[in-house]
Each structure stands twice: as structure tokens, then as C-alpha cells.
Amino acid sequence: MRSLTLRVSDRATSVLGVADDPAIAFEHVSKSYASDRGRGESGAAVDDLSLAVRPHEVLVLVGPSGCGKSTTLRMANRLVEPTSGRIMLEGEDVTTVDPVGLRRRMGYVIQNVGLFPHRTVAQNVATVPGLVGWDRKRTAARVEELLDLVGLDPDRYARRFPHELSGGERQRVGVARALATDPPVLLMDEPFGAVDPVGRRRLQNEFARIQRTLGITVMLVTHDIDEAVRMADRVAVLSTGAHIEQLASPLDIVARPATPAVADLVGRGRTARLLALGRLELADLDPVDDAARGASLAVGVELGDVLDALVGVDGPLPVQDERGLVVGSATAATVVRALDRLTERAEETDATADADAAVGTLRR
Numbered sequence: 001m002r003s004l005t006l007r008v009s010d011r012a013t014s015v016l017g018v019a020d021d022p023a024i025a026f027e028h029v030s031k032s033y034a035s036d037r038g039r040g041e042s043g044a045a046v047d048d049l050s051l052a053v054r055p056h057e058v059l060v061l062v063g064p065s066g067c068g069k070s071t072t073l074r075m076a077n078r079l080v081e082p083t084s085g086r087i088m089l090e091g092e093d094v095t096t097v098d099p100v101g102l103r104r105r106m107g108y109v110i111q112n113v114g115l116f117p118h119r120t121v122a123q124n125v126a127t128v129p130g131l132v133g134w135d136r137k138r139t140a141a142r143v144e145e146l147l148d149l150v151g152l153d154p155d156r157y158a159r160r161f162p163h164e165l166s167g168g169e170r171q172r173v174g175v176a177r178a179l180a181t182d183p184p185v186l187l188m189d190e191p192f193g194a195v196d197p198v199g200r201r202r203l204q205n206e207f208a209r210i211q212r213t214l215g216i217t218v219m220l221v222t223h224d225i226d227e228a229v230r231m232a233d234r235v236a237v238l239s240t241g242a243h244i245e246q247l248a249s250p251l252d253i254v255a256r257p258a259t260p261a262v263a264d265l266v267g268r269g270r271t272a273r274l275l276a277l278g279r280l281e282l283a284d285l286d287p288v289d290d291a292a293r294g295a296s297l298a299v300g301v302e303l304g305d306v307l308d309a310l311v312g313v314d315g316p317l318p319v320q321d322e323r324g325l326v327v328g329s330a331t332a333a334t335v336v337r338a339l340d341r342l343t344e345r346a347e348e349t350d351a352t353a354d355a356d357a358a359v360g361t362l363r364r
């Protein structure tokens, strides 16, 4: 783990070296498949998409089936060639980079992974190091390090074959394989889609930890808005033709959908999602109340946890700051006030969303 961390700082320096260049930039990119011809003017799978992925962020593309998410992702590593427009990787036009070299700089994880069935876990993870000519010792050390990183004990798993793994374990091997040559960018297409809901949640959490450890830039595609808001630093909600309906933080997407299509996607679970995303702040609190008894809450706790703590309690609960001082009290009304604050704040941040949209002339 230590050596991985060191590599992160190396990478941070190299990324910072190119100022604030996006890690990946789509500039007026369109893709029409042969079958799109005859669909009319706006029938392209991706229609004039401009979007910048910032270094070290997790940018999630979410939207309905067929809106062009996978096509967008696959254009980044040239599994699909754009019909027009330009895609830049750390300031370099991807069409000028040999596709094989390009894919070594961009890990790729898909649903159902596509592990080689007759190769062991270790051999699967070692695929790319083998292709690029690493020696056995270096490869073996890397495989062990990566299996540890994705939570698979090398002694137990390295010699197994894919059919001897659960769906979640296979997906972890896929992530390890994609990270083998330490790419600065990881593209993920429905990476947890084939895993049951509980395993999926666990994988999401573990992947978030891995992403933070490595500082890797991630572009992730999902049709699941909950996955999007849980995983993302920023969410791009797409509609047909990969048209950007809204590009914003998860909280802004949920608290203040910019268009009916986003509102539709966020849907009826909106309040539940806000409770998970929002945190209790000092400004939400009721005054210190001598009648407040019971387990103290802390400023900064998730709003959903505040509600949980209030269930079955008669009267307010005391709230402490990080030094342990009681700074106020909380009731259900506190939570409602916090939800109001979140939706108001999202209105204020519309200006930020506009600025995002303008980054590098990135929107029509």
C-alpha cells in the first residue's frame, strides 16, 4: 500500500505539471453509427458533446438506456472512433496516440469483467504487465499488491479460476487487472451492474477507498442514480444523444434538478437521497436546551442518522461540536430546516454550474 501511495504523489506532480488541464476533455464530439443514418438530424448516438473530466475526480455519466453513455466512454479509449470533434487525454489528442498505448494509460472495467476463463486470477491480473514485458518478479509483486488492494487475499485467490469466484470477487479481479500498469485514468462501464445489491454497496465503498488511495481519475457510466450520487464528485445527467441535462455535484443534482429529465431521474426517492447526502450544520440547530437528553449527536453527522436517532425519543437531542461542547439541540424540525437549507444552497450554486458548463468552452 505504501508504494502505491508514493506513486500517487508522483502522479499528482505530473498532473499538476500540466496546470489545470482536464484529465480528459471531449470537445464537440459526435458519433453516428451506420444505423443512425436516416434517423434524421439529431439521430447521432452522441451529438456534439463537450465535457471536461478534472484530474483525480470521479465523474459519473448517468441517464436512460440508449442515451449514449457507453459510446461516450468507449470513444475515450478509442474502442469507438468519433465521427467528429476531438478528445484530449492530459492535453494530448487521443487520435494521435497508438490505441494500444492509449489503453495502457486508461484502465477499462466493464460489467461481467470479461476475465479469461482458463487463466488463474493471478494470470488475469498479470495480462497487461505480461504484454508490456515486465519480468516475473516485478509482475508477481504487482499482482500481490493489487489483490491486496481490492480486498482479495493473494494466498487464497491468486491460483483460483474465474468460475471459482463470486460475481463480486470477479469484479474485484477486473478492477485489479485494469489497475495493473498504474494508469492515470480508469473508465468504468456499469462496473457493479451484475452484482447483488448488498455486494454492490460494499464494492462501491471499497472502490471509493481505492480511488482515494490512488488519486486516479475515474469516468464511470451507470443507469443507477443512487450509484451515481454515491460514487461521484460530479454527476453528468445525459439524455438522448449524450446531451448534458445537468453537470453538478451529487447534492446539487438531487436538491435542485435543472431540468424535468433530471427531476424525473431523481424521482420520488429525492428526500431519502438528500438525507443521505446532507449533513447537520451549526446553522440548522435549535438553541441549547436543558431538556435535551440522550445520546449526543455531532455536528456534521448525516441527516438520515439524525432522524434515526430521533425516532422514539421524546423531545430534543443535544448536539456537540468536534470539541465535545454542546452547541445546540436537534428535533425533527431541525432536519426539515437542514433540508430547506440544502435546496436553497443549491439555488445559489447555479452560478457554479454555469461556470462548470463554460470550462474550456465545454457546452453548446
Ligand SMILES: Nc1ncnc2c1ncn2[C@@H]1O[C@H](COP(=O)(O)OP(=O)(O)OP(=O)(O)O)[C@@H](O)[C@H]1O
Residues within 6 Å of the ligand: 033, 034, 035, 036, 045, 063, 064, 065, 066, 067, 068, 069, 070, 071, 072, 223
Ligand atoms: N455498435 C453499434 N452500432 C450501431 N448502433 C449502436 C452501436 N452501439 C450503440 N448503438 C446505438 O447508439 C445509441 C447509444 O448507445 P449506448 O450503448 O452508447 O447507450 P447507453 O446510454 O450506454 O445505453 P445502455 O444504458 O442501455 O447501455 C443507441 O441508440 C444504440 O442503439
